[in-house]
Amino acid sequence: MIKVGSSARAMFPARRGVPVLGLVAVAGSMLSLHAPTSAQTGPSLDDAVARHTAAVTRLRHEIHRNPELSNRETETAALVAKHLRDLGLDVRTGVAKTGVVGILRGGRAGPVVAVRADMDALPVTEATGLPFASTKRVTFGGQEVGVMHACGHDIHVAVGLGVASVLAERRETLPGTVVFIFQPAEEGPPEGEEGGAPLMLEEGVFERPRPEAIFALHTMPDYEVGQLAYTPGPAMAAADTWRATIHGRQSHGARPEDSVDPVVMAAQAVMALQTIRSRNISPTAPGLVTVGVLRGGERHNIIPASVRLEGTVRTFDPAVQDMVERRMNEILDGVTKAGGGSYEMTYDRVVPVLVNDVALADRMAPSLARSVGAENVHVIPAVTTAEDFAFFAQEVPGFYFRLGTTRPGGTSGGLHTPTYTGDDGAIPVGIEALSTLVLDYLGDAR
Ligand SMILES: [Zn+2]
Ligand SMILES: [Zn+2]
Incomplete structure (x- = not known):
């Protein structure tokens, strides 16, 4: 595992502390050190991308208009499977519930690479004003909610289908095999269900054939269409969820001497947990502990019997992750012992750190x-959000990059917001970039 702050960051010493959008010159100068890996360049890939863009953009609109929540992507999956079958790929459906896997076997011997696109939408009510905006409503967690492709996975699906279209055309000369993975439930399966990348791996998505590398992209509204970005090494955080209960003894609010007050213990715990960030994690290393829920009590004059705490931990290094979990237990144990109470905690490691294999990133940059031109490729710092592509990248070297989706001169809300507006212009850029990665990896000429 590569630690952020040591080897991965040392590759780009000049960008420490540089804002994300100020990295153009650094990225450009880094990239200019590398000669292109492909033997030829030429217009043929551009032509193919241009020919397929309109069709997959129409599919994007269809998917955007009909978004489906995690593990419910049945109509999206049917549309994906039909497109891949029409291209002549070997198609498996129902992988990890609604996932689709298409295998494109080239006419020449060569490596196996995988391309992953996620398909699920979010319980967000769309407010983009796009002509193909979603007006769909479903029941989620017992409540009626709007559904929206607020994370841009509709663009991921369109790009994935576009890459399949472009590469299927050159199947006879393709030196290797491409496994297209259309994944459900990237945002996490509904309560009580399994799903996403780990379930796809459990169901053998990396068997027969086993890819030796995997690529994916994600939309990014911080950048305009035509811009790409990536982070070598640890790129996105490991996300852990914890839930704790602090137990005390209930009493009248006017008789604290009869109580073991869990509210006071919880208050001390919240403050003490923040010392993990300030005192136990190196000031130069990323990592955080957030308390997102602090809940207890029924009435102003009753000291309750217990208080619940819930939160998230984000880290980039398994050793730090282990340390944080240990320190949380020590703090909760110490605080509750001192207060005369007790605690229990469940700590779930939900998604591991997403590591962009440094050698692969260096090879594919x-x-x-x-x-897109070296000046349009940005090397960006790691972020504290998480992505379940991390599970695939734990199995084989992975390379995950960002696709700018804001219309030049236009505006967009952030990912997961009702105004996230991905521009169609990002689709051909994504197809071109991912196809180039695959073809260069396989050693084909453009
Ligand atoms: Zn998301
Ligand atoms: Zn996403």
Whole structure:
């Protein structure tokens, strides 16, 4: 495992503390050190991308208008499977409930690579004003909610289908095999269900054939269409969820001497947990402990019997992750012992750190530069959000990059918001970039 702050960051020493959007020159100068890996460049890939863009953009609109929540992506999956079958790929459906896997076997021997696109939408009520905006409503967690592709997975599906279309056309000369993975439930399966990347792996998505590398992209409204970005090494955080109950003894609010007050213990715990960030994690290393829920009590004049705490931990290094879990237990144990109470905690490691394989990132960066121009490829710092592509990238070297989706001069809300507006112009950029990665990896010429 590569630690952020040591080797991965040392590759880009000049960008420490540089704002994300100020990295153009650094990225450009880094990338110019590499010669293109492909033997030829030429217009043929551009032509193919241009020919397939309209069709997959129409599919994007269809998917956007009909978003489906995690593990419910049945109509999206049917549309994906039909497109892949029409292209002549070997298609498996129902992988990890609604996932679709399409295998494109090239006419020449060569490596196996995988391309992953996620398909699920979010319980967000759309307010983009797009002509193909979603007006769909479903029941989620017992409540009626709007559904929206607020994380841009509709664009991921369109790009994935576009790459399949472009590469299927050159199947006869393709030196290797491409496994297209259309994944359900990236945002996490509903309560009580399994799903997403770990279930796909459990169901053998990496068997027969086993890919030796995997690629994916994610939309990014911080950048305009035509811009790409990536982070070598640890790129997105490990996300852990914890839930704790602090037990005390209930009493009248006017008789604290009869109580073991869980509210006071919880208050001390909340403050003490923040010392993990300030005192136990190196000031130069990322990592955080958030208390998102602090709940207890029924009435102003009753000291309750217990208080609940819930939160998230984000780290980039398994050793730090282990340390944080240990320190949380020590703090909760110490605080509740001192107060005369007790605690219990469940701590779930939900998604591991997403590591972009440094050697693979170094090898593929020139391909990104060639597809959009070196000045449009940004090397960006790691972020504290998480992505379940991390499970795939634990199995084989992975490379995950960002696709700018804001219309030049336009505006967009952030991911997971009702105004996230991904521009169609990002679709051909994504197809070109991902196809270039795959072709260069397989050693084909453009
Ligand atoms: Zn998301
Ligand atoms: Zn997403």
